[in-house]
Amino acid sequence: MRGALTIGLSATNLITTAVTQKVVKFDIQGRAPSEAVKLARRATIRENLFNDVNEGLYSVNVSIGTPPQNFQLQLDTGSTDIWVNSADSEFCRQGNCYDSFASSNSSSYRVSVSNEFNVTYGDGTGAAGDLFTDDLVVGDVTLTNQTMGLATTSDIAYGLMGVGMVGTEGSCGAVEGPAYCYPNVLDSMVSEGKINSHAFSLYLNDLNQSTGSILFGGVDSSRYSGDLVSVPMVGIPLLNGSTEDDRYTVAWTNFTITTPRGVETFLQEDINVPALLDSGTTLAVLPEQIYRLILEQMGAVELEGGAFAPCYLRVANATIDFHVGGPTGFIFSIPLREFLFDLDSETARLFHDLGGAQYCQVGLQAGDDLPIFGDVILRSAYIVYDLDNRQIALAQANFSPGAANIKEITNGTTSNIPGVARTASTISSLSSFTSATAAVHTSLQSSRTGSPSTASIVPLASFTTASYTGQNGYTAMSSITTSAPSGTGASSSSSSSGAASAVTVPRFSVEKPFIVGMISMLVAVGAGMILL
Numbered sequence: 001m002r003g004a005l006t007i008g009l010s011a012t013n014l015i016t017t018a019v020t021q022k023v024v025k026f027d028i029q030g031r032a033p034s035e036a037v038k039l040a041r042r043a044t045i046r047e048n049l050f051n052d053v054n055e056g057l058y059s060v061n062v063s064i065g066t067p068p069q070n071f072q073l074q075l076d077t078g079s080t081d082i083w084v085n086s087a088d089s090e091f092c093r094q095g096n097c098y099d100s101f102a103s104s105n106s107s108s109y110r111v112s113v114s115n116e117f118n119v120t121y122g123d124g125t126g127a128a129g130d131l132f133t134d135d136l137v138v139g140d141v142t143l144t145n146q147t148m149g150l151a152t153t154s155d156i157a158y159g160l161m162g163v164g165m166v167g168t169e170g171s172c173g174a175v176e177g178p179a180y181c182y183p184n185v186l187d188s189m190v191s192e193g194k195i196n197s198h199a200f201s202l203y204l205n206d207l208n209q210s211t212g213s214i215l216f217g218g219v220d221s222s223r224y225s226g227d228l229v230s231v232p233m234v235g236i237p238l239l240n241g242s243t244e245d246d247r248y249t250v251a252w253t254n255f256t257i258t259t260p261r262g263v264e265t266f267l268q269e270d271i272n273v274p275a276l277l278d279s280g281t282t283l284a285v286l287p288e289q290i291y292r293l294i295l296e297q298m299g300a301v302e303l304e305g306g307a308f309a310p311c312y313l314r315v316a317n318a319t320i321d322f323h324v325g326g327p328t329g330f331i332f333s334i335p336l337r338e339f340l341f342d343l344d345s346e347t348a349r350l351f352h353d354l355g356g357a358q359y360c361q362v363g364l365q366a367g368d369d370l371p372i373f374g375d376v377i378l379r380s381a382y383i384v385y386d387l388d389n390r391q392i393a394l395a396q397a398n399f400s401p402g403a404a405n406i407k408e409i410t411n412g413t414t415s416n417i418p419g420v421a422r423t424a425s426t427i428s429s430l431s432s433f434t435s436a437t438a439a440v441h442t443s444l445q446s447s448r449t450g451s452p453s454t455a456s457i458v459p460l461a462s463f464t465t466a467s468y469t470g471q472n473g474y475t476a477m478s479s480i481t482t483s484a485p486s487g488t489g490a491s492s493s494s495s496s497s498g499a500a501s502a503v504t505v506p507r508f509s510v511e512k513p514f515i516v517g518m519i520s521m522l523v524a525v526g527a528g529m530i531l532l
Contacts, residue, residue, distance in 0.1 A: 167246030
């Protein structure tokens with residue numbers, strides 16, 4: 001699912017490390033490998049992914065057709081279709097496409113169903129055209145007659161490689177006419193003997209790193225710390241009483257913030273709502289109350305283009321934690337710096353000239369539908385998607401991995417995922433995503449009894465432990481020394497006590513309301529000038 005701001009996976013090479021004879025090996029290089037170990041009947045397939053922070057996407061390099069035409073496709077766990085723009089489309093002829101497919105130049109190209117491909121993403125963009133079959137090459141692995149979409153109309157400059165479930169294919173859920181479901185890329189890898197199970201592992205790596213990896217059919221224990229925890233996938237409750245079961249959703253049960261003072265708890269009880277794990281969305285889309293609560297802790301300001309917080313929070317000793325699968329499940333523990341994105345130079349200069357601290361964009365967004373854990377959360381974890389058993393195994397990502405240690409996932413029960421130490425309990429009672437905001441509201445209200453104006457306030461700037469050097473050529477503003485707040489009203493539960501020592505934080509020389517007002521005014525003036 002493409003998000004409003006999308007950071008994706010990009011892979012220039014396919015990289016697979018041999019552990020047994022049932023593997024495909026590729027050198028870890030910035031170019032295609034010159035040699036590869038011969039493919040066994042069963043294998044693990046690893047693709048190197050490249051993080052384009054500026055474009056907001058992770059992409060994977062593939063080739064299509066005979067002779068092969070090269071493409072860089074956004075990797076998306078929130079959708080299933082693989083599609084490319086047609087070189088004959090008006091959109092591409094006007095120079096809008098990053099790359100495009102010339103179907104007339106491929107001798108293996110065949111149209112499957114005309115005008116059957118149609119997909120619309122969460123940000124309102126989409127593509128439509130024909131379904132076709134052709135050879136798809138991922139690294140040195142060729143899938144013959146893979147069904148894909150050829151977009152004759154589109155408003156997206158690059159194609160996508162969806163690795164979701166079959167039910168999320170655009171043609172499979174057709175509103176008009178009969179549904180047309182086809183084998184996706186995982187189905188093809190299994191049926192052609194490339195891998196043994198409908199499973200893959202995702203490692204996005206740290207925000208500041210340019211590469212991550214996707215490993216089809218295997219697990220690489222060098223990319224995570226500790227043990228894997230298996231969390232059952234859950235269906236999305238619908239208003240008619242049925243469930244939608246073809247998304248990578250898990251039960252999101254709680255939310256905390258960890259600081260040197262301990263674990264700060266905000267929810268009186270578990271909320272038990274489904275959350276989508278989606279690599280095609282950059283931001284985390286959260287219920288309104290939790291979104292605003294986090295911004296409150298960060299001292300953020302909101303403008304029409306999003307939320308902005310001081311960049312010095314990158315050195316704050318704090319994590320934002322999202323609990324899935326209940327007490328025996330997994331906790332996504334995300335350092336505060338992972339939520340803060342550099343602004344472009346003009347926007348950064350605008351904040352600076354108005355007298356405020358250096359600001360970064362916050363990788364959060366409010367939503368009243370299905371909560372989405374996008375890249376900003378997924379980067380903190382190593383994630384194994386096991387479609388055969390409807391389980392997602394999770395561990396804390398290791399951002400300093402050593403040599404690869406890849407093991408194959410065989411078809412069968414979850415015990416066949418190497419490294420799984422425990423399985424979270426099944427959450428039987430889930431709220432529909434349409435009532436997720438109400439569930440969060442009730443829990444927050446319950447935890448804020450007594451002093452709503454001061455309860456659960458944990459200014460994260462109080463936990464900065466190092467100086468911040470700045471971005472875009474700017475250095476930190478003049479600073480003051482302050483102490484962390486006392487424990488009064490900070491949390492309903494804490495694993496440790498005591499305030500942090502005095503820290504240095506940038507001084508605001510202009511009040512926040514003035515900054516917000518001035519920036520909003522300048523944005524409006526700029527928009528008016530464009531219209532003129």
